[in-house]
Amino acid sequence: MEIVRHGKTADPSDFRVRQMRARDMLAGDMDERALEKYVSERVLTTTLDRALNWARGNSLFPATFGLACCAIEMMSIVGARLDIARFGFEAFRASPRQADMLILSGRISIKMAPIIRRLYDQMLEPKWVIAMGACSSSMGVFNNYAIVPADKFMPVDVHVPGCPPRPEALMHGIIRLRGLVMDQPDLGWRQRYNAVGTEEELDRVDDVPTDAEGVGSA
Amino acid sequence: MPDAPGLELLAQEIRAEHEGSVLDTEFFRDQAAVIVAPRQVGEVLEHLRGKGFSALMSVHGLDYWPEEPRFGVQYELLDMRAVDRVAVKLRVPLDDPHVPSVTPAFPTANFQEREIFDHFGVVFDGHPDLRRIHMPEDYEGHPQRRDFPIGGEPVLFTHNEHKIPRYYQ
Amino acid sequence: MSTPVRPPGSDYRRQEESISLTPVDQQIAELDTPDFGETELLTINFGPHHPATHGVLRLLVTLEGEVVRDIRPYIGYVHTGIEKTAEDKPYWKAIPVVERMDYLAYYFNAYAFCGAVETLLGVDVPKRAQYLRVAHLELNRVASHLVWLGTSALDLGAISIWWYCFRDRESVLDLFEYSSGQRMHTRYIQVGGVMEDVPPGFVAKALRFCEDMPKRVDEYGAILDKNEIVLRRLRDTGTVSEEDLLALGVTGPLLRATGNPWDLRKAAPYCSYEDFDFKIPVGTVGDNYDRYRVRLAEIKESCSIAKQALLGLPEGPYITEDRKVALPPRHELATSMEALIHHFKLVTEGYRVPPGEVYHPIESPRGELACFVRSDGSSKPARVHMRDPSFVNLQAFRKMAEGSYIADLIATLAMLDPILGGIDR
Numbered sequence: 001m002e003i004v005r006h007g008k009t010a011d012p013s014d015f016r017v018r019q020m021r022a023r024d025m026l027a028g029d030m031d032e033r034a035l036e037k038y039v040s041e042r043v044l045t046t047t048l049d050r051a052l053n054w055a056r057g058n059s060l061f062p063a064t065f066g067l068a069c070c071a072i073e074m075m076s077i078v079g080a081r082l083d084i085a086r087f088g089f090e091a092f093r094a095s096p097r098q099a100d101m102l103i104l105s106g107r108i109s110i111k112m113a114p115i116i117r118r119l120y121d122q123m124l125e126p127k128w129v130i131a132m133g134a135c136s137s138s139m140g141v142f143n144n145y146a147i148v149p150a151d152k153f154m155p156v157d158v159h160v161p162g163c164p165p166r167p168e169a170l171m172h173g174i175i176r177l178r179g180l181v182m183d184q185p186d187l188g189w190r191q192r193y194n195a196v197g198t199e200e201e202l203d204r205v206d207d208v209p210t211d212a213e214g215v216g217s218a
Numbered sequence: 219m220p221d222a223p224g225l226e227l228l229a230q231e232i233r234a235e236h237e238g239s240v241l242d243t244e245f246f247r248d249q250a251a252v253i254v255a256p257r258q259v260g261e262v263l264e265h266l267r268g269k270g271f272s273a274l275m276s277v278h279g280l281d282y283w284p285e286e287p288r289f290g291v292q293y294e295l296l297d298m299r300a301v302d303r304v305a306v307k308l309r310v311p312l313d314d315p316h317v318p319s320v321t322p323a324f325p326t327a328n329f330q331e332r333e334i335f336d337h338f339g340v341v342f343d344g345h346p347d348l349r350r351i352h353m354p355e356d357y358e359g360h361p362q363r364r365d366f367p368i369g370g371e372p373v374l375f376t377h378n379e380h381k382i383p384r385y386y387q
Numbered sequence: 388m389s390t391p392v393r394p395p396g397s398d399y400r401r402q403e404e405s406i407s408l409t410p411v412d413q414q415i416a417e418l419d420t421p422d423f424g425e426t427e428l429l430t431i432n433f434g435p436h437h438p439a440t441h442g443v444l445r446l447l448v449t450l451e452g453e454v455v456r457d458i459r460p461y462i463g464y465v466h467t468g469i470e471k472t473a474e475d476k477p478y479w480k481a482i483p484v485v486e487r488m489d490y491l492a493y494y495f496n497a498y499a500f501c502g503a504v505e506t507l508l509g510v511d512v513p514k515r516a517q518y519l520r521v522a523h524l525e526l527n528r529v530a531s532h533l534v535w536l537g538t539s540a541l542d543l544g545a546i547s548i549w550w551y552c553f554r555d556r557e558s559v560l561d562l563f564e565y566s567s568g569q570r571m572h573t574r575y576i577q578v579g580g581v582m583e584d585v586p587p588g589f590v591a592k593a594l595r596f597c598e599d600m601p602k603r604v605d606e607y608g609a610i611l612d613k614n615e616i617v618l619r620r621l622r623d624t625g626t627v628s629e630e631d632l633l634a635l636g637v638t639g640p641l642l643r644a645t646g647n648p649w650d651l652r653k654a655a656p657y658c659s660y661e662d663f664d665f666k667i668p669v670g671t672v673g674d675n676y677d678r679y680r681v682r683l684a685e686i687k688e689s690c691s692i693a694k695q696a697l698l699g700l701p702e703g704p705y706i707t708e709d710r711k712v713a714l715p716p717r718h719e720l721a722t723s724m725e726a727l728i729h730h731f732k733l734v735t736e737g738y739r740v741p742p743g744e745v746y747h748p749i750e751s752p753r754g755e756l757a758c759f760v761r762s763d764g765s766s767k768p769a770r771v772h773m774r775d776p777s778f779v780n781l782q783a784f785r786k787m788a789e790g791s792y793i794a795d796l797i798a799t800l801a802m803l804d805p806i807l808g809g810i811d812r
Contacts, residue, residue: 064438068465068808069490069571071442072534076560079553094438109811111354112443112464115435135467138371141484144475145361145369146353146468164571246743247506273633275748276774278759294746294757294774298633301654305746326636329782337470352463352811361471364769368468368475 050183056100056126057182060174063099063123064092065116067106070133073164074105077174082167089174096122101177103170104156107135107147120154128181130173131156134163225250228269228304236261244307251292251305256317259308263293263320271295271304274324279334283364287311289340293320293327310340319345337362428456435464441538441800442807453792458785465811473771477737478504478578481768485758486572488773489809491534494520494527495751497576499758499773502657503747504578507740507762510712515703516580517659518696522593523566523575524658525693529600530559531752532686536607539679539801543620548607555603562593579713580706590697597694601687608683621675625787625799629673635783639754639776640681641803645673651750658749663695675795675802682804685752712738737766746774753777753804775809 066074077084084090093099096119108116120129131150134140137159138149150156157180160173222245229243229252239262242253254262263274276294287309295304310317319342321327331342332351339360342348350357359366372378433446443464449457469488473481485500486493498520505512512520537552560570566585567573575582611617629645642649648667652660668684670677706713714733715726732738740762748757754776761770784803788796 065436067443068467069487072490072571075534076553076557079557080550081554081557096436107465107467109464109466111466112435115464119436138374141487142467142469142472143368143370143373144468144472145367146466146471149371166570247509247745249746251744274636275638275755276746276757276759276772278772278774280761280770280772292744292746292759298649298654303746303748324636325634326779326782329778333778350463352466354463361468364474366471368471 053182057178059088059091060101060128060178060181061091061093061099062089062101062103063096063119064094065102065104065119067104067108067112068135070105070135070164073167073170074103074132076167077170079167082171084171084174087174087178096120097124099123100126101128101130101174103130103132104136104150105132105164107133107140107142108150109147110145113148113153116150117153126181128157128177129154130158130160130170130177132160132162132170132173133165134161137161221245222250225252225304228252232262232265235265249303249305251307253307253309256291256308256310259291259293259306260318260320260323262306263295264323266295266304266306267323270297270299271302273298274320274326275303277320277327277330277334279338279340279362281338281362281364282309289315289338291317291334291340315340316343317341318343319348321345336360339363427451435461441805442810444800444805444807444810448793448796450793455788455791455793455796458788458796460781460784462781462807462810465807467808467812469812470771470773474768477766478740478768479733479737481771482577483572483574485771485773486574487808488812489751489753489756489775489777489806490571491531491806492527492751492753492756493572494524494576495749495756496758496773497574498524498658499747499749499751499756500760500771501576501578502749503745503758503760504740504762504768506745506747507743507760508578508712508738509741510579510707510709512580512658512707513704514659514701516705516707518700519581519585519705520576520658521660521663522693522696522700523563523581525689525696526559526562526593526596528689528752529686529693530556532682532689533559535682535752535804539798539804540611542797542801543617545611545614545617548610551603551607555600558596558599562589562596565589565592577706577713579709580704582706584705590700593697594694597690597697600690604683604686612680617679618676620794620798621679621802623672624675624791624795625678625802626672626674627783627786631786632673632783635786636779637754637783639750639752639780640678640685641754641780641783643667644670644677644681646671651748651755655748660692662699663692665692665695675798678802739764739766740768748774751776753806753809754780756809773809773812775812777805777807777809778812781805781810 076082078090078092102120102123104116120127129150131137135142135147136150137156139147140163158173158177160170162169225243225245229240232252233240236258239254239258240252241255244251244253252262273296274293275296278292280290280292282288282290289310289312291308291310293306295306296302308317317340319327319331321331321342322344328346329351331345332348334340335342335348336350336352337360349355353361429450431448431450433448435443435445445461445464447459447461448455469484473484476484482497482500486497488496533552533556537549540546540548563573564570566589567575567582629642629647632642632645638649646669648669650667651657653667665688668681668688670681710726710729715729719726720730742762742764744759744761746757746759748755750756755774756776757774759770759772759774760768763769780803784800787803788799791799
């Protein structure tokens, strides 16, 4: 069976929009933010930035932060079978001040949440958070008074589902985070399968949240 | 487990020694239990220790709501020489949830009685350090009670996912 | 050139020889003398986030110099309300919830709960299911002890042992994945038996593992047993007498290290353990080194039990035939109306358990794990309480580490093998 991949189909109206924006830029009509965005989308960002992001992405230092069962699977990825040293992430740092990445592996109880927030605040920019497992992303198996999902008190970049996620799944999450760090975010399945435009139409909600903490905010 | 007649004999012995301590006996699925009055649980446990049940394996609490008296505290004793188990059960009502602590005699009950206090609100008189063990110190309420709501987050569906406030709001 | 000029600091040899190292007890005694002055007690916080990967345990340690005077453990940082959640779900759905308590010994949690429910229901577990349960329980014990060994060796500084142990643990998890589809928290043990029969080839693979593992354990023993650093750190540290441990309710390898051969598998056999021939490793002194040796020997014994269980696996059903408790096999749903009704009732409402209270103890890798279930006649349990061994063993920690150094505290904590999921539930 042949699988046909569609490339990005060019839309004539899209082209017109781009034409108008190029004209605005050349005429000096774009404001600063829009101009930056325009430039970063089209023109190659500076080589230094890219080099920095490449370096960051290839040597993320996770913080040793194991809470519950997911911590054992996180320890498995350091093990010999699924070696994260081949990506450069084997240097788990105990001190949050030396770590880049916080992997919230396990269920976050209400007693632990302020401590995690404090740890997150102690980490230096740039920092990323992976919510590993179902319990930290949503409530997981336990929907009760004692635990809290990580999204309620800190920004999370990647959620890895599973209970506990297989080490390969966590690895996949870390690689996606690495892609985010190196400014090559994976745009997701809708892009890949040309399904853009199949999202559900919701009522207009004015406080639809955008990305609060930008990825790779330096 | 002592069999049913053995349990009755044991209960009679304890009743003879300590007036009014044993209220009832229970023999269910080959597990023997003695129901005692709350005030005399220390004496009953000491008596049983003298009969060989020297290891207190577990102290746990439960909530019989809506039946009264509401809270139950159960002590599981183990005789390691004869490989025998017997349980001592007691019930306390909500308006007087006081049970004498057995921690001085059985140090293993320390954390376990704190857990019952934390989750049910049963106060153990004479406990050296009665404070919350699992929940944060300033938590209000006793979670394991049957009328405590289970809590939790609402499940996000597409109809409510944008209405739930995010953490920065 | 009359006298050669000596460079500064070259008298160090003479300086070194003049220093005498008084033993620490004498130094402490000297500190206590009135003419020295007041000693200062320093209370530090081994916070919930610390690199000794035993979970989120917080210790408030009062130190005098480097000697530990007092320890107060603070727990509750992983409290998940498992017991409350289990009250909210039917018995079948409570099994995965309860499994996540002691997260290295998941089969044991499930078996304690299922055994309690089976006692309440009065169902019999077929022999094949019992043997399969024993095989998986013992493999889980091996996996749990391997994680213990890996993290403890990491704490002591023997970092490469960690990789060896996790490599072997991967083999065990492969076996679990082969039989049930999940690596951890498999819902393999169900009320009435096991979830599914083992696939063909499982027995051969598991037997091969059980033959390889004792040799690996010997290798780890060869590295660690007579290693001077291990001996210096573990010998005669963390010693508590047997009476103190019994008074504190400690069971499991900690008690066996003092010489008391109390093991529920031998004393009050459950789940066909009486059919198997195995020894109970017992220590002599009760210090950290004995605990280490006891657990290492237990891995070998577990491999032997699992091998016997797999070799002697009888034919038969893998779950009870009682359709009111166990789901009927899927092929029956197409033909029998009764099977369809049973399936529907079991999946939507669940089976109703007659009212009563039952306490079901088993021997988990850390000690006596028991499940207390109270049912009130409905399809959801009215109270599920897990008597977790780590919770009770943690009370002994203070006695073990008082009067020793911080380094011994870390070694003792490692040998105590606490699992915070079980402690906090």
